Amino acid sequence: MTGSLRIKGNEDAALAIFLLMASVAFCILVPLAWPLDPLRGDISATFKPPMTVVGDALHPLGTDQLGRDLLARLGLGTLVSFGIVLIAALISVLLGTALGMIAGYYGGWVDALIMRLVDIQLAVPFILLILLLVSVLGPSMTNLVIVLGLTGWAIFARVARGRTLEVRELEYIDASRAMGLSDMTIIFRHVLPNIIGPQTVLLTLDLPRLIILEASVGFLGLGVQPPMPTLGNLIGEGRSVILIANWLVLYPGLMIGALVIGCNLLGDWLVRRAESKVS
Template structure:
């Protein structure tokens, strides 16, 4: 009975991990093993539905308006989108956690300046800010990674500051100061390990936002430029042909849905697990 109950409580995590593993397998195995070129097409094979065979070659997910294999493009596009989101999330977590620890540990004018910057950024809609910056600096993969990362640090800074305010009052922090340990060493060796868990949980909950933002920017044509595929620009290219070839939008949308649902379920499970441990 206990084993069944534990399996029930972990069902969300198992389902979430299954979705994320399936998407990661698509992004790794297809670019490595699928023989068709995701960039070059065959004009005699345009708009072929899923499971079509053209010239002896199977197209499991069909082809697009230029005769390019959708499975090959979806695998490469998923890999690129995941890479953008993961690198952007690293920038956001590192920048936000560092500034949040500094604000919470030192306080004073540093705390005021950093928190006012957080308030200003959170007051501006993320998608409008990202579109404005990308329109100014130009669309490219590197620019998109930097913009998504720099505009996503605020929530991590706020949580890191709150946790640092708790940790800095602990007795062993006072003992570390008393023996002359530098502030940088205290932050790195004692404060960071205590707030890392909450930052990781927050990251899993924030990843869906980054996935949607990256797809939205790509959909609007301000992300990675065609013919290089991403999940967003695959949907953007296919929207004009949705009545003729709905699979061009359906499959990228399903991958985005799997990523968002998987990250949300995993994040919720981690929150519940942390609450049970705290209780």
């Protein structure tokens, strides 16, 4: 039974790594190597189905309503969307981990204040908060990154605080204080290494949420503005012509699915691995 579980876990990890590596390779290689311009259209090549040749140009994934090559746009759109998600996730992790460690280490009114901010953050639906902030700040790539990053820090703060509460009671923390080390030195030298593992696992589980949120905001037209493609606005642009050009929605949707499934499988595998080490 243990052997079968180990095999199953490794299969999940292999599939996750394959999906993520394939997606990353796609979004890097296509913008670099594919010769067609993702932003330049050709009116004579509108709504061409996949594997159509127009002139000397092959369109493996077809073209859109302006005659732009979907493969080129999907490659660039995946790169832009994944870049936004990764930067936003980094902001969430750094902000949440820092505030969580401070709350857990110092306690008292500092802990109470930060945890009330966490409660307020978690009480507001993410998608509504993001739509509100983007509509106020205006749709742009920078604003979207900031909004996604600032709306995802709370869960990281809670996990960091809980782990810090455990670590600060250990004997070597008391020994570090007795040696005269400053609080910041103790936090970064002794507390932070004990938090990196759980935060990394949490990050892989939170990435799918950010991917879906970024795509949802782009679908509604409040994210990165055309003609720059993202996975969300590619689907948004294709939804009105889905009956005559379903490939405009199909391939961006498959890319979103690959990224979400890959991150979920990787996160689940890391959780099971951590639990097996503990047991």
